[in-house]
Amino acid sequence: MTDSGIGDTDARTNPVVPRLAATVERLHNQIRQAQATADGRALIEMAKGVLVERLHCGPAQAATQLEILSARAGVEPLELAVDLVNQAAQDKMSAVVGEFLQATATPPSGPTAVVRLRTAESGLLAAGDTQRVAESVLEHAVSPLGATAVAIWSAGIDASLSLAGFAGIAGHEAQRWRYVPPGVVTPARQALIQRAAQWIDDMSVSGLPSIGDRAGGRAAIPVGAAGKILGVLEVCWPRPIDVQPRQIHRQLEALAELCAHTLESDSAAVRTTERADVADLVRLADGLFDPALVLIPQLDEGTLADFSIHHLNSCFVDPAGRPPGLISGASLLEMYPMAAVEGQLFERIEHVFATGETYRADRVMLTELVDQIPLTVAAALSISRYGDAVLMVWRIEDESGRLATLLQHAQRLGRVGGFEENAATGEITWSEQLFALYGLAPATDPVPLAQLPGHVHDADTEAVRRFLRTLLRYRRSASTACRLTRADGVTRHVRIIAEPVVDAAGHLHAIRGAYQDVSAQHWTEIALSATRDRLTDTEMRAAEQSSLARQLQQAIMPDAQPSTDAFGLRIAVRYRPTEQDELVGGDWYDTIVLPSKEILVSVGDITGHGITAATGMVVLRNALRGLAATGAGPGQMLAWLNLVAHHLTDSIFATAICGVYNPLTRVLRWARAGHPPPVLVRAGHACSLPELRGIILGALAETSYEEGEIQLELDDTLLLYTDGLIERRDLELDFCIERLLTISAAFTGSLDERLDHLLDSSDADTDDDTCVVGIQVGASQGPPTDNL
Numbered sequence: 001m002t003d004s005g006i007g008d009t010d011a012r013t014n015p016v017v018p019r020l021a022a023t024v025e026r027l028h029n030q031i032r033q034a035q036a037t038a039d040g041r042a043l044i045e046m047a048k049g050v051l052v053e054r055l056h057c058g059p060a061q062a063a064t065q066l067e068i069l070s071a072r073a074g075v076e077p078l079e080l081a082v083d084l085v086n087q088a089a090q091d092k093m094s095a096v097v098g099e100f101l102q103a104t105a106t107p108p109s110g111p112t113a114v115v116r117l118r119t120a121e122s123g124l125l126a127a128g129d130t131q132r133v134a135e136s137v138l139e140h141a142v143s144p145l146g147a148t149a150v151a152i153w154s155a156g157i158d159a160s161l162s163l164a165g166f167a168g169i170a171g172h173e174a175q176r177w178r179y180v181p182p183g184v185v186t187p188a189r190q191a192l193i194q195r196a197a198q199w200i201d202d203m204s205v206s207g208l209p210s211i212g213d214r215a216g217g218r219a220a221i222p223v224g225a226a227g228k229i230l231g232v233l234e235v236c237w238p239r240p241i242d243v244q245p246r247q248i249h250r251q252l253e254a255l256a257e258l259c260a261h262t263l264e265s266d267s268a269a270v271r272t273t274e275r276a277d278v279a280d281l282v283r284l285a286d287g288l289f290d291p292a293l294v295l296i297p298q299l300d301e302g303t304l305a306d307f308s309i310h311h312l313n314s315c316f317v318d319p320a321g322r323p324p325g326l327i328s329g330a331s332l333l334e335m336y337p338m339a340a341v342e343g344q345l346f347e348r349i350e351h352v353f354a355t356g357e358t359y360r361a362d363r364v365m366l367t368e369l370v371d372q373i374p375l376t377v378a379a380a381l382s383i384s385r386y387g388d389a390v391l392m393v394w395r396i397e398d399e400s401g402r403l404a405t406l407l408q409h410a411q412r413l414g415r416v417g418g419f420e421e422n423a424a425t426g427e428i429t430w431s432e433q434l435f436a437l438y439g440l441a442p443a444t445d446p447v448p449l450a451q452l453p454g455h456v457h458d459a460d461t462e463a464v465r466r467f468l469r470t471l472l473r474y475r476r477s478a479s480t481a482c483r484l485t486r487a488d489g490v491t492r493h494v495r496i497i498a499e500p501v502v503d504a505a506g507h508l509h510a511i512r513g514a515y516q517d518v519s520a521q522h523w524t525e526i527a528l529s530a531t532r533d534r535l536t537d538t539e540m541r542a543a544e545q546s547s548l549a550r551q552l553q554q555a556i557m558p559d560a561q562p563s564t565d566a567f568g569l570r571i572a573v574r575y576r577p578t579e580q581d582e583l584v585g586g587d588w589y590d591t592i593v594l595p596s597k598e599i600l601v602s603v604g605d606i607t608g609h610g611i612t613a614a615t616g617m618v619v620l621r622n623a624l625r626g627l628a629a630t631g632a633g634p635g636q637m638l639a640w641l642n643l644v645a646h647h648l649t650d651s652i653f654a655t656a657i658c659g660v661y662n663p664l665t666r667v668l669r670w671a672r673a674g675h676p677p678p679v680l681v682r683a684g685h686a687c688s689l690p691e692l693r694g695i696i697l698g699a700l701a702e703t704s705y706e707e708g709e710i711q712l713e714l715d716d717t718l719l720l721y722t723d724g725l726i727e728r729r730d731l732e733l734d735f736c737i738e739r740l741l742t743i744s745a746a747f748t749g750s751l752d753e754r755l756d757h758l759l760d761s762s763d764a765d766t767d768d769d770t771c772v773v774g775i776q777v778g779a780s781q782g783p784p785t786d787n788l
Contacts, residue, residue, distance in 0.1 A: 130154070130165035133262045138167040141255055142235050145248065149212045149236035152259055153180075153188045155229050157385055159356035161188055164231065164263065169212055177211040182357070186210045188232040191220035192355050195229060197249065202240035210234070217241030221256040223263055227297055227304020228388075229354050230263040281386050282311045288393060291316040295390040297353060298331060307332040307349060307390065319368045319375060338367045338374065352383045353390050359383040363397065415517035421449055423508045437494065437517055439486040449498070449511060457483035457491065467496065475500045475508060481518070493522040567663040568778050569599060574755040576770040578724075586613030586654070587722045587769040588621045592628070599663065600628045603720040603773055604656035605675070607696075616652040620645060620697070624658065634658040634671040635707040638694065642673065642705075645698035653698040657720055666712045666777060671705045673697045676726075676737065679744055680710070681717040686745035688737060717751065718775040719744065724768035725758065736764075751776045 130152050138150040149168030153161040161180040180186060187210050191198045200206050200218040210218065217237035223230050233256040278294070285292040293316065295307040309330055318327060327335050332346065339345035345366060352359050360382045367376045378397040383390060411417065417434030421427070428446040435442050438455075447455060450472075453464050460482035467480035479497040486492065498513025565571075571591050586606025594600055602624055606613045623644045627637045637658050645652045657678065659670035670678070670689070674696035677689040694705035712718070726736040743761050747754050751774045758772055 130259075130262050131167075132165070133259060134165035134167040137233070137255055137259070141251070145251075146237055146241075147235045148216075148238050151177075151188075151211050151234040151236070152223075152263070153192075153232040153234065154263055155192055155231050155356055157356050157387060158182055158358070159192065161186075161192070161232065163211070166211070168236070173211060184209070187218050187220040188234050191222045191232045192229055193357055195222055195224075195351070195354055197221045197253065199244065199249075201242070204240075212236040213238055215239075219244075219252055221252050223256045223260045224354070225260040225263075226299050226302055227350070227354060229356075230260055233259050278310065278387070278389050281389055281391055285311060285313045285391060285393075288313060289315060290393050290395045292391060292393045295332060295349065295392060297388065297390075304350065304353070306334075307346075307353075309335065310389065319377075336368055341367070348381075349383055349390055349392065352385050356385050358385075366394070415520075416514050417516075418512070418514045419446070419449075420510055420512040422510050434515055437484070437492060437515055439488050439490060452496075455484060455486075457485055459483075471498055471500060471511065472508070475502055475506065484515075492517055493519040565778075567599075569661065569663060570751055570776040570778055571601075572751045572755050572774045572776075574759055574770075574772045576724075576759055578767050578769050586617035587724065587771040588617045589720070589771050589773050590621055590625065591773070592625060594628055594631070594660070596631055597663070599661045600625075601659045601661060601720065601773065601775060602656060603675070603722060603771060604654050604697075605722045605724075605769075605771075607653045612650075616649060616654070619649055620652070620654055620656070624656075628660075633707055634660055634669050635694075635705040638671050638673050638697070638705040639703065642697045642700070642703055646701050649698070651698070653696055655696050659720075661712075661775070667709060668712055668718070669707055669709050671707050673705060676721065676723060676733075679719040679721075679741060681719065681744050682713065682715075684745060684748075686741040688741065712777045714777055716777045717754065719758075720773040720775075721758075722769065722771045724764055724766065724770035725762050725772060727764050727766045727768070729765055739763075 134150045134152050137152075138147070142150060147168075150166065151163060151169065151174075152165040154164040155161060159182045163174055163178045166174045180189065185208060187198050187200055187203075187206075187208055190208075198218075198220040200208070200220075202215070203210065203213070203218050204215045211234070212218075213236055216239050219235045221233045221235075223233055233252065235252060278296070281294055285294050292313045293309055294311040296310045297304055298306040298308050309327055309332060312324055312328055316324060318324070322335075332349075333340050336345070339349075348359050351357070362380050363378050364381050365376050366379055366381075367374050380395045380397070382393045385391075411431065411433055415433065415437075417437050418431045419434055420429045426448070428448060430446045432442065434446070435444065438447060440447075450468065452468065453461050456464050463480050464482055467478050470476050470478035477497070477499040479495065481493070481495045484492045484494045495516045495518050496513065497516075498511055500508055501510040501512060502508055573589055573591075575587070575589065586604075586608065588602075588604050588606075590600065590602045592600050602621075604617070604620060604624075606616045606620070608616075620641060624637060624641055627640050630637075632640070638656065641656070641658075645654060654673070655675035656673045657670065657675045658672075659668050659678075661668045670692075671694060672692050673694045677691050679686055679688055689710065690708055692706040692708045695703060721740075723733075726740050727733065728736055740758075743758065744754075747757055749757065755772050755774050759770065762770065764770070
């Protein structure tokens with residue numbers, strides 16, 4: 001049969017193709033079975049060796065004894081072999097298996113964890129390549145955990161990742177992921193850089209790219225040895241996973257340690273080449289113009305303990321002044337112990353050596369002991385790994401360069417441009433800021449200082465010429481402010497300061513100076529001036545209105561009035577206005593005898609301050625007087641007064657209390673509009689009258705007010721007040737009223753003394769007006785007068 005004949009044959013009709021495929025699959029399964037059998041046989045051979053050593057017998061007797069012991073124990077020879085190896089080894093694998101078995105309540109189906117892990121270990125040690133290791137890990141160790149794929153990555157010297165072995169992953173997928181360059185963030189990359197295991201519950205949620213199924217769980221465990229991360233073991237689950245117990249974490253960490261054996265074997269030739277390349281690294285360090293050290297790791301029982309200073313180049317200068325011969329060959333921490341401080345140099349070098357990730361920083365602070373005194377310097381630092389060696393290069397920050405950079409930033413922020421003119425050659429040097437100030441390109445010829453009058457506003461020409469005469473003719477430093485007119489029509493407000501450079505004989509050599517763009521400051525000053533003028537005018541108008549409000553208030557509401565007695569009723573008033581004129585309020589009080597010979601008592605408080613509050617107080621106080629003449633009750637009077645506040649005034653809101661007292665019956669009828677209720681003091685006890693229903697005046701167009709009635713007795717005292725007497729910003733109003741009741745109950749003096757005591761004891765802090773009206777019931781002394 002020719003090649004073309006084979007190619008034209010349909011596989012579905014030719015029975016040869018399916019038979020070949022079945023044969024290949026069968027042979028592949030036989031190979032895997034043979035490998036698994038070989039792994040188990042290796043464990044049995046190790047167990048025989050243990051018995052030979054313990055029983056001092058020959059190999060044949062050890063094999064016979066192993067069969068006898070397994071039969072007596074009722075277990076397979078392989079399980080007994082693993083148990084003997086664990087007892088003899090007492091290594092990390094044994095500890096992991098012990099933890100797992102202790103945490104497992106029921107024995108697992110199939111091979112136990114101890115058999116699986118030891119079989120995997122045997123396969124890994126016997127495998128000749130990393131691909132076989134990946135297959136053994138998947139088959140013996142992680143498949144029983146539900147995982148379906150394994151990838152083993154090898155870390156490069158530049159922190160790149162190469163796929164060294166895989167299992168359960170399609171060939172085309174593995175080919176696509178054969179190399180991951182530095183900087184690509186994957187679970188394996190995170191494990192390498194962070195030097196810690198990464199557990200991801202759901203890859204689809206994390207958004208990280210990686211080999212294998214993107215929708216399942218993932219674990220990436222770094223594989224390390226001798227202080228260096230050799231690679232990463234990545235295990236894939238087909239579905240999202242729950243948080244795994246500590247025993248599973250420990251199993252995968254133990255498997256990662258086993259993988260390190262193979263990765264070390266695979267990189268043996270590479271490490272030999274890397275050691276040979278140390279000489280090239282030394283030659284590279286000697287070619288640098290900055291201080292450089294070549295460091296070699298020092299291991300202590302397989303753990304990185306320090307770095308040996310293998311070589312230092314000719315530019316190296318020891319901060320403590322020690323000769324290079326004393327430092328070369330010594331350990332890093334011995335020579336520079338401050339490098340071990342947390343976050344200092346050693347930690348960065350260790351990370352670079354472990355991960356291969358290069359470290360670079362423009363400015364870091366390095367501290368070292370010089371004569372037992374800490375010395376800190378700023379330096380640019382670079383640390384990189386070359387095989388098994390580390391190259392560290394640094395550059396101490398130059399003070400003059402740093403100051404020059406600071407000066408450039410200061411000139412930019414201050415919008416300052418410098419210049420210098422050579423008087424002999426006419427050469428002009430401008431800074432970059434000066435070209436921008438003139439609106440010129442950097443390649444344009446600078447404008448000579450002598451031509452400055454032609455580039456300023458006409459009104460500033462004479463001032464500029466005086467500036468030049470002082471500078472050029474009289475050889476004295478000078479300064480001026482002018483408006484610089486640019487070619488593009490833009491005008492900049494600038495300040496120029498310059499000085500002549502002369503020799504001992506007085507000859508002019510050069511002129512140097514600086515321009516400062518003060519345009520923003522100029523316009524800010526103009527805006528501030530205009531704002532200041534408007535503010536002054538506003539303050540004057542406000543002061544006039546406050547003064548007018550104060551005069552109006554004092555004309556209607558004097559600070560104090562002498563107490564009056566009428567028909568057995570003693571009335572006293574205290575009014576204390578705020579000390580701040582701009583806060584003149586609208587508190588009012590009123591007591592008059594009505595045509596019915598009843599006595600009207602009222603207290604109110606307009607919201608707000610100033611002339612509006614003062615005029616609103618006059619309107620409501622006088623309106624209430626007129627409404628009282630109708631003979632209506634307190635509730636009806638407040639309802640009418642609410643109509644006045646809502647309809648006939650300009651947005652006035654107020655609280656008020658209105659009371660009508662009958663001297664014959666000693667009955668007080670009263671109503672309130674959002675105002676604190678009066679306080680009744682009787683027989684050494686003080687209480688607030690009920691909070692009758694009634695909202696503030698002016699809030700609604702139509703509303704009603706509940707009336708209350710109280711029978712007063714001889715020596716009763718009734719206190720009406722505004723909130724300026726009690727209110728505090730840091731306390732609720734109920735606490736303030738409770739304090740007023742306590743003070744009122746404890747006082748035993750006269751009515752006038754009581755009101756003075758209330759004002760003196762007040763701890764209110766709202767800077768508001770305060771009004772207090774006191775009414776004391778006594779013996780009848782005749783009919784009341786017309787006006788109290």
